[in-house]
Amino acid sequence: MSNAEDSPHLPIEDFRKYGYQLVDWLADYFSNIDEERILPDIAPGDIRAMLPETAPDQAESMDDILADLDRIVMPGMAHWQHPGWFAFFPSGVSPVSVLGEFVAAGLATQGMMWSTAPSPTEIENTVLDWLVDLLGLPPAWRIDTGPGGGVLQMSASDSTHLSLAIARHHAVEAGYATDSLVAYCSEQAHSSIEKGARIAGFRHIRSIQVDESFALDVDALKEQVDLDLAAGLKPTWICSAVGTTSTTAMDPIRQIADIAQSIGMWHHADAAYAGSAMICPEFRHLQDGVELVDSYTFNPHKWLLTNFDCSVFWAADRSKLTDALSIQPAYLKNEASGNPAAIDYRDWHVPLGRRFRALKLWFVLRSYGAEKLREFVRSHVVWAEDLENRLAGDERFEIIAPRPLALVCFRHVGGNDVTKSLAEQINASGTAYVTPSLINETQFIRVSIGSTWTEQRHVDALWELIDLNGVPS
């Protein structure tokens, strides 16, 4: 590249200078994030009020722009990376994944086809094959040995939507009217299921009741399916949650698969959060029967130290994707190849263009290694168990749902208002953040342990906050 004086771009020496500066800025952020207030003290519009109404006509200096990270951006941040972040599910990140994202951004390659991005394509299908083994998933999901295969998506919502659209496509190809198709999930399934089904054009979306563990009630499913069949509808798609969002309840995949297979429904497993735990063999019983599903999604960007977006989607039969999605215009034609590594990923999902998303995942899997990743996940489960024991051993509190992994769901026995107020007091501390939630009219508190920088001491500090603010029963 030219460093010509008339180049409109940042001079390369300035790129180095500001690049180093931002490396330091992020290093300091990671180091001092403990000291930030988790949630900002601002009102809607406060950030916008600091910004001009129109874009600048003339160039601004990088010094001014970077200064605005501290002046404008930080005062309006909810610090997902704070070690006291126990809300929602973790937003995974690691120093290594950030470096991978940086390189991928600079290469700015477009991975729509093998030919437009050979190494990004082959690294992607390689690391997704690695993950098949790491998670103990069916070997037939590896593209090098089976009919299946994986693709990186943006989010589990995208993956879920995709499986719905694929299932709908094949049902309609088989002669069913779109408006007769039915999608099923438990009433505890993630909102992305209903939203995805709606976007994919399903007119009938059934929320199936759950059992006392908040897992899908198979008898209720069977009953609803029979009703729908009797009404001339076409059961088309069902989701097994491998960990619901609300309480990480585990749907009975094997029993659901019985029903799905007997009537030819597409069976999707949503392991967005819990999938990462499957790198530890001792948790795999939670997804017993997983070899029977048609598709599976999990998010390394939740609990596997790889920054968003990085959601893995596997299809047990990749031809179901490409049959539905492949469109071959003249300007995209390239040499065909029988080699499964030479995938044209544009035929595997909604978007055409795609970043080199696999790079950061490759960095993470290699720089940690499987054993350290297992330890990372196990440490959170141990801390969660410990917190659960403390709560269960205190008569003021009550565990409201089974804890298969690192999400603890509890309430104050004093009732909904007391529980809600407890959550508010914890969150007002600025040092811990939990999610107040509701299940069957019962207010409870979700404590999700899994942020990158969280240590035992932060969970201890959370317990102290709970203990301090939990009024006597």
Added chain:
Amino acid sequence: MSNAEDSPHLPIEDFRKYGYQLVDWLADYFSNIDEERILPDIAPGDIRAMLPETAPDQAESMDDILADLDRIVMPGMAHWQHPGWFAFFPSGVSPVSVLGEFVAAGLATQGMMWSTAPSPTEIENTVLDWLVDLLGLPPAWRIDTGPGGGVLQMSASDSTHLSLAIARHHAVEAGYATDSLVAYCSEQAHSSIEKGARIAGFRHIRSIQVDESFALDVDALKEQVDLDLAAGLKPTWICSAVGTTSTTAMDPIRQIADIAQSIGMWHHADAAYAGSAMICPEFRHLQDGVELVDSYTFNPHKWLLTNFDCSVFWAADRSKLTDALSIQPAYLKNEASGNPAAIDYRDWHVPLGRRFRALKLWFVLRSYGAEKLREFVRSHVVWAEDLENRLAGDERFEIIAPRPLALVCFRHVGGNDVTKSLAEQINASGTAYVTPSLINETQFIRVSIGSTWTEQRHVDALWELIDLNGVPS
């Protein structure tokens, strides 16, 4: 964060060290990209053959991992950032946008709601409002002054799919059967239209013939719409291409809007590539009538120096999005706010989670300033015009389509085989890369000028290659 010895993460001082190293690596890449062969000399599977079959169990050193950028990644790269890249459309990037992406990756915030990411949300809607003005779009598309609003998407394919799904949703709500809905585009529209319509569940997708400029033929559209109405179908969605992919033909938005409005079709404008040019007032006549469409998409990640993914989607009436997509589960409930800056972007598209994608765009718009961005785009148009003149002035070559912006489409008068062979010879040089394409059985060559590092001299060098390899007519 702790730098405890038992931390599984990269020590913060190593993050600095390897961060600097990668800043230098990218700086060198940007500086020396001229010297790379544009396309790699490899076969499918070559990259994969260098990778182990399973993930490492133990941690690997960062030195080894980073060394593999040169050992494994680079030999399999198609260098989209090479200044001789004239294929497809450009994959926009700039040193500044890469820095923005880096910071966003480290913050690893989740922008599903205002409350989970206040400054990312407000910066996003602010810069998208800036772009409304910068591109001369209807002021009512600004969220601060009108019923419209913008949201960052991953790709134009996602934006197109979204508009189709929204249109379908509202048609079905109004009582039409899904299987009766019809989507329209020109036969020159991007493959993402057909793919998006298929994914959105449209059973009827009409490719309308084009006129001699390859723009949609409005009479043919009118005729097809009447046929469909007569057949009891429901015309639901139509796309106006503001620059087709093949030749950047411009569909007549105003005339199409007449038809769309008279029968209540959703009218989407796909300006994926050409939208960036609208920062220059002199090109806006190309999208005359744009104020009449229901949605509009363009990709700063193509021609506006912001690395993928960064696709803008505007809806003229944002309530059409949120009415179709809003789902409010208990664990996502937050304080309502009447402030339009306090958007919950999860209700604006398929995914729930989202990166702080606006940061890099904010960096780009400020660090270049509107005037430099205009000069950047104009320079490409001038070079394209110059190349076009050279081609038109040479009896061996023939321009096959109008050139509204910076895409030149030409053929060798010797016919398809000669033209194809010319493209192959250019691409075999390793210093320039063009796309051979086909329109109405005519082989032609697409030369798209717009890569970040391209200068006049690279276009001159391309002309020399064309001149050298273009056999006498």
